[in-house]
Amino acid sequence: MCWFIQTFKSSLGKKYIMAITGFLLGGFLLVHALGNSSVFWGGEAFNSYAHHLHSMGPLVPLFEICLLAVFCLHIITAGYLFFENRAARGSQYAVQTSAGGRTWGSKTMPYTGIIILLFILLHLVNFHFPEKTVEKPISVFVVEVLHGPQALLYLIGLAALLLHISHGFWSLLQTLGISHPKYDQPLRVLAWILAGFMGAVFILVTLLVLFCKSYLAI
Numbered sequence: 164m165c166w167f168i169q170t171f172k173s174s175l176g177k178k179y180i181m182a183i184t185g186f187l188l189g190g191f192l193l194v195h196a197l198g199n200s201s202v203f204w205g206g207e208a209f210n211s212y213a214h215h216l217h218s219m220g221p222l223v224p225l226f227e228i229c230l231l232a233v234f235c236l237h238i239i240t241a242g243y244l245f246f247e248n249r250a251a252r253g254s255q256y257a258v259q260t261s262a263g264g265r266t267w268g269s270k271t272m273p274y275t276g277i278i279i280l281l282f283i284l285l286h287l288v289n290f291h292f293p294e295k296t297v298e299k300p301i302s303v304f305v306v307e308v309l310h311g312p313q314a315l316l317y318l319i320g321l322a323a324l325l326l327h328i329s330h331g332f333w334s335l336l337q338t339l340g341i342s343h344p345k346y347d348q349p350l351r352v353l354a355w356i357l358a359g360f361m362g363a364v365f366i367l368v369t370l371l372v373l374f375c376k377s378y379l380a381i
């Protein structure tokens with residue numbers, strides 16, 4: 164535990180915690196996006212995918228606890244870094260350190276982070292907590308939520324997610340030392356391609372259900 168507190172106390176340690184937790188959350192998102200893409204094959208495919216996941220027994224709550232812990236660590240560390248940076252900017256030793264310059268993604272990180280947090284809370288209330296039954300499977304909940312005005316909130320949340328992970332992925336590469344002024348631009352493009360892929364799947368699912376609810380009919 165002592166090593167963890169030491170890591171948390173140093174700025175570089177916090178950057179590593181952000182990189183590792185961000186990587187794990189990105190991994191979850193990629194798997195979630197691939198799982199959600201089963202919507203493209205209709206309601207039955209989507210329900211059988213969700214059923215398959217839930218049939219993994221005690222692995223499911225174990226995974227959920229780990230995901231929650233990683234998520235909390237990411238947010239708490241981000242909060243510490245935010246206030247530390249703000250305090251440093253107020254001091255006479257302030258330096259503007261952002262390799263590769265400030266972008267929309269980097270400038271808005273705390274705000275897109277808050278939007279994503281609110282989005283996830285809404286998302287869990289929508290899909291995770293309600294009880295699913297044979298008569299009312301998960302696809303019915305998805306139609307109820309996304310085939311209506313809430314789809315707009317989802318699109319706002321997903322736009323924030325796209326911006327957040329595009330910078331997050333680039334920043335992760337920086338922390339791991341994978342950076343060189345010559346390759347800044349291609350690395351940024353790579354970050355956008357990865358973020359774009361995940362964002363595109365989630366946004367397409369939302370638009371598909373918004374405009375064509377019969378797609379998920381079973």
Ligand code: HEM
Pocket residue numbers: 192195199213227279283286290291301305317321324365366368369
């Ligand atoms: C169109 C977009 C999305 C759809 C249709 C969707 C669908 C779902 C569904 C149906 C569940 C519940 C699974 C179940 O309990 O049976 C779920 C859980 C979850 N989703 Fe999403 N999701 C979307 C986007 C996202 C995004 C962008 C994030 C994160 C930023 C996210 C994070 C989560 C989390 C954390 C859970 C709970 C996981 C668990 O309990 O194991 N989802 N999603």
